[in-house]
Amino acid sequence: MGRETITEAVMFFDQGHVVKEMLYPEFEAVLDGVVQINDFRNLLVKSAFVEIDSTLSVRSAVLFMIDFDEQGYADKDWNIPLQHLAYSAGLGPDLGAGPIKLACRSQCPVSWHQAQMWDPEMSPDASHLVSIKRAAETNNLGILADRKPPPAPAAVAASQPAEISPPILDQSVPILDAPLAADPGIESRALERRLSKQYQKEHRDKVANLIKRQRLHISTLKTRFKEELMQTNQLLQQEKQQQVKKLDALKKEMAMQSRQNETLKRTMKQQLVEFRRSREEFAQQLQDMESEEMGDIARIKAQYEDQMAQRLQAATAELQDQIEVRDVEMAYRNELDGQMQEELESLRSRVEELTLRQSDDVLEDLSHKGVVFVAYHPGVGHITIPLHDIPKYMNHTMGYVASKCFVSEEQYNQWLRHYESPNCDARTTDGSRCSVRLDRIDSPGMYVDGHSNHCDKHRGLSAVEAVKAARSSQ
Structure with missing residues (x-):
């Protein structure tokens, strides 16, 4: 048999479905800036480097992301060794021809390329790997496929001598000795044991592949949860910083209002001093006028007292109104301060709730695995x-x-x-x-x-x- 033919291709995804396929040499032309893709302008596209054999079966997959500019050209600084990652990748799920080699964010053989990788959806309703398998079988790339079916059991039986011979089984099962094979009953029991051992081996292989697939699924879910938690914490920190800035601004404004109130109080004291001085001056004038005319003095004194009372009442009312306005503004600022404190407490509670939610997920996972909580x-x-x-x-x-x-x-x-x-x-x-x-x-x-x-x-x-x-x- 000759060496198996492997075709390298690149598939692009949109909302979990393959929307574009090309052979790897065409993708190299995209990387060199020779070809542009207008459908991917200003987009960060999830892509997959896939190796497909001559039977249109997927043998390896590397899940990576690539950025395109406003004109549809690929990022000039993008440089990921796709073929090396495919060669050194770990095993993934079985897509029909045995477990494939899979390189993704949760299973990246080269750690410094992990940030440019992504994890596939493993759920039955939306699986990126199933989409890759279907795209390979559809063969839109025009791969020369060799789908020769295995020889039928009847043809194999016809090509063999007309005698009882055991079926082709696992080579690890020992063959019966010649004297025992002469007895049909013994040979039947030996055939039954061989079939049982081969079935057990196939069952173990299926269970092992299922366990590997579930481990990869769990690893991708953990990675996604950590990223979402980091993004949420960053958003909370940013919101917290904004609230702290608003609180500082309110505190500064309150301090400025307090200074203005102090200034108004000093002004009122100065005006009271001036009123007292004026009153003393008027009193002195009255004393000077007493010797001239007592009637005029009484009239002037009454007029003076009325004027002084009116001026003092007007000034006092004006200053009192200003103080009340400032007091209302101070109360409003205090109320805003309390609201901001409550918002900060709410943010802290949300951070604690997210942390507890992670703990609740762990407890729920333990409960699903059969762990019982006893006190x-x-x-x-x-x-x-x-x-x-x-x-x-x-x-x-x-x-x-x-x-x-x-x-x-x-x-x-x-x-x-x-x-x-x-x-x-x-x-x-x-x-x-x-x-x-x-x-x-x-x-x-x-x-x-x-x-x-x-x-x-x-x-x-x-x-x-x-x-x-x-x-x-x-």
Whole structure:
């Protein structure tokens, strides 16, 4: 047999489907800037370098991304050794001719090219690898295919002598000795064992391929989740920085308003001083005029007092209005400050929620794999916690355990103190605890406060009655 013919091709994707195919020499012309692709202007395109054999079966795939400029030319600085990656790639899923070699972001043999790779969708509804397989079988590239079917079983049987001979099986199964082959029953059992061993080997190979495919799927999902989490954290950090900047601007504006209020207060004090000075001047004038005419003095004095009262009232009202306006503005700024603080707390809660969501995904993954969450608490023993009850258990553990004991949280906490220290809680005359050893109540539902935690001497007495009994004993 001659060397198997391998055809190298490049396929371009859009929304999970192959939209364009070309042979690798044509793709090299695109990289050299000889050919442009108008359909990919200003786009970052997901692509796949594929090796196809003469039976139109996919043997290897390298999933990479390439950028095109405004005129449809490929990025001049793009340089990924596709053939080397295809040669050194790890095994991927079986596309009909055995496991293919697959290089992607989660399975990249050269780490510094990982940023320019991408992971395929592995779900049954949308699989990039299935799209590659269908495109290869459609053969839009015009590959010279050799699809000679294997010889039929009847033709093989006709070409052999007319005697009973075993079918072609796995060569690893030992052949029976000649004396045993003479017995048809022994040969039938040997044939059955061979078929069983060959079936087991095929079954193990299928299971191994399925496990490899699932591992690759899990690896791609983890990589995608990490990228989404990093992007979300970056967006939250940017939003947080913007909110902090707004808060700083509001604080500066509040400080400026405070300075303006102080300036207004100083102005009002200066005007009051000037009014007092004017009043003293008018008083002096009145004293000078008393010797001339008492009537004029009284009239001028009354006029002066009216004018001064009006001016003082007007100035006071004006300044009071200004102060009230400033106070309203200060209250509004304080309210904005509180709102910004609440928004910051909300952002922190969202970051914590994303972190908890990652933990919830891990718990859900463990639950699907059969992991059971068990906790031990006095009074209820070992309890199995369902996955949907884990947040309730983490946020309010004692309340959750008390509900399992069919008692209130307060009664469970009282019983727990009694269970950990079964002593009398009653107070003696000197104010100390009685501390007489009691029989421990093992069930929270059987515990009665004031009865189960008191000795025979103090049982049945209320706090007031206990104090009266102590005083009477004195």
